[in-house]
Amino acid sequence: xxxxxxxxxxxxxxxxxxxxxxxxxxxxxxxxxxxxxxxxxxxxxxxxxxxxxxxxxxxxxxxxxxxxxxxxxxxxxxxxxxxxxxxxxxxxxxxxxxxxxxxxxxxxxxxxxxxxxxxxxxxxxxxxxxxxxxxxxxxxxxxxxxxxxxxxxxxxxxxxxxxxxxxxxxxxxxxxxxxxxxxxxxxxxxxxxxxxxxxxxxxxxxxxxxxxxxxxxxxxxxxxxxxxxxxxxxxxxxxxxxxxxxxxxxxxxxxxxxxxxxxxxxxxxxxxxxxxxxxxxxxxxxxxxxxxxxxxxxxxxxxxxxxxxxxxxxxxxxxxxxxxxxxxxxxxxxxxxxxxxxxxxxxxxxxxxxxxxxxxxxxxxxxxxxxxxxxxxxxxxxxxxxxxxxxxxxxxxx
Numbered sequence: 001x002x003x004x005x006x007x008x009x010x011x012x013x014x015x016x017x018x019x020x021x022x023x024x025x026x027x028x029x030x031x032x033x034x035x036x037x038x039x040x041x042x043x044x045x046x047x048x049x050x051x052x053x054x055x056x057x058x059x060x061x062x063x064x065x066x067x068x069x070x071x072x073x074x075x076x077x078x079x080x081x082x083x084x085x086x087x088x089x090x091x092x093x094x095x096x097x098x099x100x101x102x103x104x105x106x107x108x109x110x111x112x113x114x115x116x117x118x119x120x121x122x123x124x125x126x127x128x129x130x131x132x133x134x135x136x137x138x139x140x141x142x143x144x145x146x147x148x149x150x151x152x153x154x155x156x157x158x159x160x161x162x163x164x165x166x167x168x169x170x171x172x173x174x175x176x177x178x179x180x181x182x183x184x185x186x187x188x189x190x191x192x193x194x195x196x197x198x199x200x201x202x203x204x205x206x207x208x209x210x211x212x213x214x215x216x217x218x219x220x221x222x223x224x225x226x227x228x229x230x231x232x233x234x235x236x237x238x239x240x241x242x243x244x245x246x247x248x249x250x251x252x253x254x255x256x257x258x259x260x261x262x263x264x265x266x267x268x269x270x271x272x273x274x275x276x277x278x279x280x281x282x283x284x285x286x287x288x289x290x291x292x293x294x295x296x297x298x299x300x301x302x303x304x305x306x307x308x309x310x311x312x313x314x315x316x317x318x319x320x321x322x323x324x325x326x327x328x329x330x331x332x333x334x335x336x337x338x339x340x341x342x343x344x345x346x347x348x349x350x351x352x353x354x355x356x357x358x359x360x361x362x363x364x365x366x367x368x369x370x371x372x373x374x375x376x377x378x379x380x381x382x383x384x385x386x387x388x389x390x391x392x393x394x395x396x397x398x
Contacts, residue, residue: 073248126161127346291366319337
């Protein structure tokens with residue numbers, strides 16, 4: 001057996017177990033588990049108590065956790081939600097987000113805070129789709145105009161942000177033209193695989209076999225999804241793109257192919273169990289362990305930058321919600337803006353790529369992740385409170 005020390009991974013898994021248990025015993029503590037996981041990762045990591053280190057075993061599981069997180073985000077994408085005139089609105093909103101983020105990046109670059117204004121713009125242009133869906137579902141707004149508009153805009157923003165991050169800031173360092181050609185090749189591969197999978201799925205004999213094996217120890221649908229996830233990630237990486245793009249597109253492909261889940265209602269529950277039960281918490285805790293918070297703690301100047309990053313995130317994703325005024329009204333548009341500005345997983349991924357490529361200094365990365373933590377803690381709660389206070393008679397419908 002390889003000589004690998006699993007002590008650090010054991011410590012990370014203990015934290016992953018204790019974080020939700022703590023929140024379960026303290027229901028008044030209204031914070032997402034992911035926030036507590038990152039905070040605990042910072043606390044036990046090298047920049048604080050130094051109890052645990054992100055060694056090889058932790059890093060491997062964390063990389064798989066990131067891939068699984070992007071896969072499940074892709075699985076949440078509902079292409080059909082972009083119908084009914086929502087696609088132009090969502091596209092315009094995302095372009096406006098990029099412009100606002102780029103303008104803020106230019107200003108912060110002139111002040112010496114950031115190295116790459118465009119990377120900042122892309123970093124703050126996404127939304128935590130999985131978290132927003134959960135919030136809307138718990139609030140009973142998933143099928144409302146607010147829910148459908150926010151989900152459509154967030155789906156497009158997530159896809160576009162992952163795509164831009166992969167094309168423009170890949171660690172491979174190739175030119176944009178070459179990256180576009182490689183993406184076109186990758187998209188062709190994804191399309192061929194999707195058509196082949198859709199054609200094969202119509203085979204009655206194969207369908208019967210899948211049905212027979214899906215809930216046995218074979219767990220055939222889960223195995224097929226994991227093969228697709230890793231295969232797309234590997235192909236993307238071999239083509240010089242970011243593996244997260246492959247993971248996200250694998251989830252989106254499964255979402256498109258898996259339109260009728262009546263014969264396998266437990267499939268997505270099983271994928272959530274693998275992701276959120278094991279891999280994804282390790283990614284967030286390891287991300288916290290890698291954050292260097294000493295700069296924020298010991299430097300008042302760095303700490304004062306945090307509200308600025310929060311404001312940039314809110315403006316970049318919140319301001320475009322003004323485009324929804326005719327559809328949602330003032331209150332609904334503000335709530336949609338707050339939900340759209342809720343972002344953390346993509347910020348963590350983008351800042352890690354930024355620091356690895358030298359386009360972002362560690363202090364900026366830490367500040368942006370902390371801004372993401374604030375957005376997850378504050379923005380959804382404000383949005384739900386606003387829509388709860390709004391009476392049914394004044395609520396605007398599509």
